Structure formats: C-alpha cells, structure tokens
Amino acid sequence: MSGPGVTAQVKLQSSMLNSFNGFSGIGSPFNINASVVNPFKNLPSALSPLITGAAQLIIHPLEYGSMFQDRAGTIPVTESGQLVGHVLDVGGGNFHATAVSDAARGIFYADTGTGGVRIRYNGVNTAYQTPVLPAPGVDKAQVFFSMTRHNSSFGMIVELSPNSGTYNGSLAIFEGGTYQARSRGTSTVTAIQSGTQSRWTKEGITALFDISGRLIRLRKNGTQIASSTESQGTGNYNSFGEFRLNLGARQNGSFYLAGDSWRTLGPITRFSAANATEDQIAAAEAYYT
Amino acid sequence: MMTRVFIIPAAYRDAGNKMATTMGWGGDVFVQPLSSDGNEPITHWGFPAVVSEELIQTWNNPPKKAAEIVAATYTDTRKGDDTAAHWYDVLEEKGLTMFVAEDENSIIANPEISQ
Numbered sequence: 001m002s003g004p005g006v007t008a009q010v011k012l013q014s015s016m017l018n019s020f021n022g023f024s025g026i027g028s029p030f031n032i033n034a035s036v037v038n039p040f041k042n043l044p045s046a047l048s049p050l051i052t053g054a055a056q057l058i059i060h061p062l063e064y065g066s067m068f069q070d071r072a073g074t075i076p077v078t079e080s081g082q083l084v085g086h087v088l089d090v091g092g093g094n095f096h097a098t099a100v101s102d103a104a105r106g107i108f109y110a111d112t113g114t115g116g117v118r119i120r121y122n123g124v125n126t127a128y129q130t131p132v133l134p135a136p137g138v139d140k141a142q143v144f145f146s147m148t149r150h151n152s153s154f155g156m157i158v159e160l161s162p163n164s165g166t167y168n169g170s171l172a173i174f175e176g177g178t179y180q181a182r183s184r185g186t187s188t189v190t191a192i193q194s195g196t197q198s199r200w201t202k203e204g205i206t207a208l209f210d211i212s213g214r215l216i217r218l219r220k221n222g223t224q225i226a227s228s229t230e231s232q233g234t235g236n237y238n239s240f241g242e243f244r245l246n247l248g249a250r251q252n253g254s255f256y257l258a259g260d261s262w263r264t265l266g267p268i269t270r271f272s273a274a275n276a277t278e279d280q281i282a283a284a285e286a287y288y289t
Numbered sequence: 290m291m292t293r294v295f296i297i298p299a300a301y302r303d304a305g306n307k308m309a310t311t312m313g314w315g316g317d318v319f320v321q322p323l324s325s326d327g328n329e330p331i332t333h334w335g336f337p338a339v340v341s342e343e344l345i346q347t348w349n350n351p352p353k354k355a356a357e358i359v360a361a362t363y364t365d366t367r368k369g370d371d372t373a374a375h376w377y378d379v380l381e382e383k384g385l386t387m388f389v390a391e392d393e394n395s396i397i398a399n400p401e402i403s404q
Contacts, residue, residue: 101317103309103318124321
C-alpha cells in the first residue's frame, strides 16, 4: 500500500503509540495498520493536546452526532430544545454518559445569538453517569468545564465515586455558595473559593489535583481562586476500577446541580501520571472561552 | 413541549419507582424528598419531567395493578420546558419544601481547607 493517505495514517498511529504508554482505557490497539480505527477521531481538534500523557480522558461534547435524546443512544439530538439522554465520550475510552432515568434528562440549547451550546441541569433531578471506569493507575487529575450557576444550593458538578468524602481515590467539584474542589487519596482535602460566587454568569473553571504532590488548585477564568497543600493521603484515583463519574448529582440522588454546562455535558476529566503542562491547561481553558 | 410534576406520598415511593421502571423510565424517578417544613419526617417524594402526550395517556390509563399508585400520585401538567420553575410553583401551591440531609457524609459536614 502506498500514497499520502496511508502514510498519514501510519504517522498518526505512531504518535498515538508514543502518547499512550500505560493507557488503560482501550486495551492494546496500536498495531501499525491502516485498518485500526483512531479512537480520537471525534475529539475536537482544539483538545488534542490533552491526549499526550493521558492515562484516561473523558469528554462528552455537546455536538450534533454525539448527543442522543434517548438513554439508549438511538435517537439523535438534532436541534435546540431537545432532551439529552446519552452523550458519547470522545476521549478514547468510550465512557459514554447516560441520564440516570428518562426523567433525569436535561435539555440541550443552542443559543442563536452567541452560538454557544449548553445543557441545563434543573437542580431537582437532572443527572448523568458514565459506566464504571477502569482504574487509570495514576494519582493526578485535571478537570475543566464552563458553567453558569443558577443558585447557591449545593450542586455536584462532577464526583468520581459515590462519595468523595469517604471513598478512597475520589475527587469532586461542587458549588454551594462558592466553588469547592475535593480530592481524597486516603484523606479528604477540599480547596474552597473564598468570597461569593456570581449567579447567571458563564465562567470557566479548572481544577488540578495531585495526590502524592499534596496539591489542589482551583482556577476561574484562568486565575487561581483557591488551593491546598494539605495531605490527601496516598494511592491513585479509582484504584480498584469501581467508580463512575457522576455528573450533576451525587450517585445516591442528592445535591442536584442547578446550572447550565457549556460545550460539554459535564467537565472534561483527565487522569495522568504527570501534571498537565501549561500548554495543555491553556488548550482546555481556551476551549471553554 | 410539556412538563409534569409528580408527587407521591412517602409510603408509595418504592412502588412508584418500580412502576416507573416497568413503564421504561429506567431508574428511580421519585428522587426529591419533601415535607411541609423541609425537615424530617419526609412525607412525600416527587420529581418534574418533560413528558409526551403518549406518556400522559399511559399514565392516565394504568393497568389494574398500578391503579392505586396512580391514584395516590398528584400530578400537574403545563406547557413549556422549564421543569425547575414548574416544580417550585407546585411545591409552593402544595405547601411542600425540599428536604436536604446533613449527615456525617454530607458535603457540608466534611472538613474544608481554603485559601
């Protein structure tokens, strides 16, 4: 076989192989073979810097073709105002998100004025989950999203595990007055934004977690708003491969989020052995700007 | 688009969730605990949802086994897509408040470090 198309495919797969030492999400697909499907074929190109060094990458874009009205994922979302039951993960691991019931589906909106796309969490019963994630085998994580919060009731934006306060290897972002970023190796630490949180204002939030490095950093619109260097204990995230990502509520059906999530169903969540580079953070934050 | 609020007495909650699963809703739907003052004891459970005419007809014409559950459930339907606004309007009309648990595992109770 020859020609520019085939050569390009081989080069892409080689770079993916170099980027994925230790990747546990999709087995061992990296034969240099033109027939191997690129697991990132639907990843927005602006987010491709996040692939390098990622042990696990979960992204649910609010894009036509990725969203479905039913939880089974058979009826596409085709226009603004439709319910969203299922959203594909384009981060390479197929950790698709599904509404916890038909009644829990949020509504997708495409704003004609700004062109922004969002999903509304109603603060009462809107919630989504991924399947149980395999253990990523790492103790660092980065979470990125853009949110318009509607009220100050405690709302869970994302939680890895049924309860980040009690399950080892958990993390969470929630907001109830101000944003809080929580991480637990074997000890729970929460970094809390001081001051007051705006309502009905779209903001980009970044949380950077490092268990062994004893660090949590919380950023809003690129500026740090909270941090902690307290000990989170030891261990990796989701050490035993038992946890789902819960989006919009705690797994037991509490702390329902009232707000609009922009461009993605819930946060981009990345697990890695090394902290994200400044370029990677900038790429993710720019995606939400 | 239409929204409907469903509220069921606490004693019927498990049966209501089972019925919803049988109807194909996919999971527990009566997820919001309610009482007159937001404290225990919880007297009702409810939820709002976007509904179709088909679903309304199915609900209004239940099989014999589900008739008691349907009869026990308060529903209110309106046009629109704002499930939250509808939900809070109904709670106000019915004199009900959402209950928020604060147990030792709750977010509020856990130690917090801030900067």
